[in-house]
Amino acid sequence: MTVSAENTLSKSLSEIVVPGVDRPLADVGRVSVASIDGERAQVDILLGFPAAGLFAELEARIRAAILDEYGPRKIEVRIVTKVTAHGVQRNLKPLPNVSNIVAIASGKGGVGKSTTAVNLALALSGEGAKVGVLDADIYGPSIPLMLGVSGEKPTSADGQSMTPPVAHGMQVMSIGFLIDPDQPMVWRGPMVTQALNQMLQQTRWSELDYLIVDMPPGTGDIQLTLSQQVPVSGAVIVTTPQDIALLDARKGLQMFRKVNVPVLGIIENMSTHICTNCGHEEHLFGSGGGAQMALDYDVDLLGQIPLDLRIRQQTDGGLPSVIAEPNEGPAQAYRRTAQRLAARLAMQGRDYSARFPRIVVEDT
Numbered sequence: 001m002t003v004s005a006e007n008t009l010s011k012s013l014s015e016i017v018v019p020g021v022d023r024p025l026a027d028v029g030r031v032s033v034a035s036i037d038g039e040r041a042q043v044d045i046l047l048g049f050p051a052a053g054l055f056a057e058l059e060a061r062i063r064a065a066i067l068d069e070y071g072p073r074k075i076e077v078r079i080v081t082k083v084t085a086h087g088v089q090r091n092l093k094p095l096p097n098v099s100n101i102v103a104i105a106s107g108k109g110g111v112g113k114s115t116t117a118v119n120l121a122l123a124l125s126g127e128g129a130k131v132g133v134l135d136a137d138i139y140g141p142s143i144p145l146m147l148g149v150s151g152e153k154p155t156s157a158d159g160q161s162m163t164p165p166v167a168h169g170m171q172v173m174s175i176g177f178l179i180d181p182d183q184p185m186v187w188r189g190p191m192v193t194q195a196l197n198q199m200l201q202q203t204r205w206s207e208l209d210y211l212i213v214d215m216p217p218g219t220g221d222i223q224l225t226l227s228q229q230v231p232v233s234g235a236v237i238v239t240t241p242q243d244i245a246l247l248d249a250r251k252g253l254q255m256f257r258k259v260n261v262p263v264l265g266i267i268e269n270m271s272t273h274i275c276t277n278c279g280h281e282e283h284l285f286g287s288g289g290g291a292q293m294a295l296d297y298d299v300d301l302l303g304q305i306p307l308d309l310r311i312r313q314q315t316d317g318g319l320p321s322v323i324a325e326p327n328e329g330p331a332q333a334y335r336r337t338a339q340r341l342a343a344r345l346a347m348q349g350r351d352y353s354a355r356f357p358r359i360v361v362e363d364t
């Protein structure tokens, strides 16, 4: 096969729309091998985001495209994921063992931010990524409960670093492990950035593709400081469709923009309610709010999660919906949202700081 024929094949495969995220392959991955001769075709695809659940459908689309263009032959398709590290705020250094920190934020409390964070983390892990979760929500560190490790604590072999508990295959650190939740807020506030820095720097994170950080809700001083000090690759805003929550969400989005953290998109939680008796779908909190906000700020609406009793029961019971009922509607909604989030991040600039040595100019 000639080089130009390979290029033609590679180019047409790059235009295939990746299922689930509806982006051309060239946007979220690349064709690393595309060869074809009389009897055989060999295609290797490198995806930039974890998508085990999409491989079969993507492979089918690749086979159909080759069949269509070149006729029947033996086709071998290999698809692998490689998550790269993406850039962080210019004045910060990425964490050594963590490719990407993703902040999950909300303009106000009670919109389902923590619930969304744990389910997204589990969905990314289920799609094949190495994932950790960091609970930075000082107002109510609920992640250990949601992941069923509330009785556990990090351990330390050397008195310096902390080894975090592991839940459902993910490392979990929580501000709740370090601060006394009964302490009044006035004390907790100033301690929090210090405690969070400690959790980030001194935790023995194993090589992670994603560290999902559940941020404290709101846009006050604490939140601003955290968004300036945590080296994040991107932030996601969780909101309900209600106007008031949306107003708060807008403030949250602007806060990240102000400190140069890319906003990967918006997740509309409690989007619709499906009646447990009759299956009727209702927009309890209004409809279209998240989509409108996404349009206004030119960001993606990454997903819409239904208001579903099972989500509350399962997540508050320590077994979030993504693993409790992986084939049901809520789990599917979380998985789709996680894939879109990760694909969005894959489209962002890479982090080159690890490849180039830091140049330090010293006065001697």
Ligand code: ADP
Binding pocket: 106, 108, 109, 110, 111, 112, 113, 114, 115, 116, 142, 217, 269, 270, 305, 306, 307, 308, 309, 310, 311, 312, 313, 315, 316
């Ligand atoms: P936040 O972190 O924003 O304060 P939580 O994640 O703690 O909010 O959620 C608040 C409550 O709402 C919890 O009891 C949670 O189980 C419930 N909840 C969150 N999202 C949903 C949903 N989509 N459907 C049903 N209940 C939900």
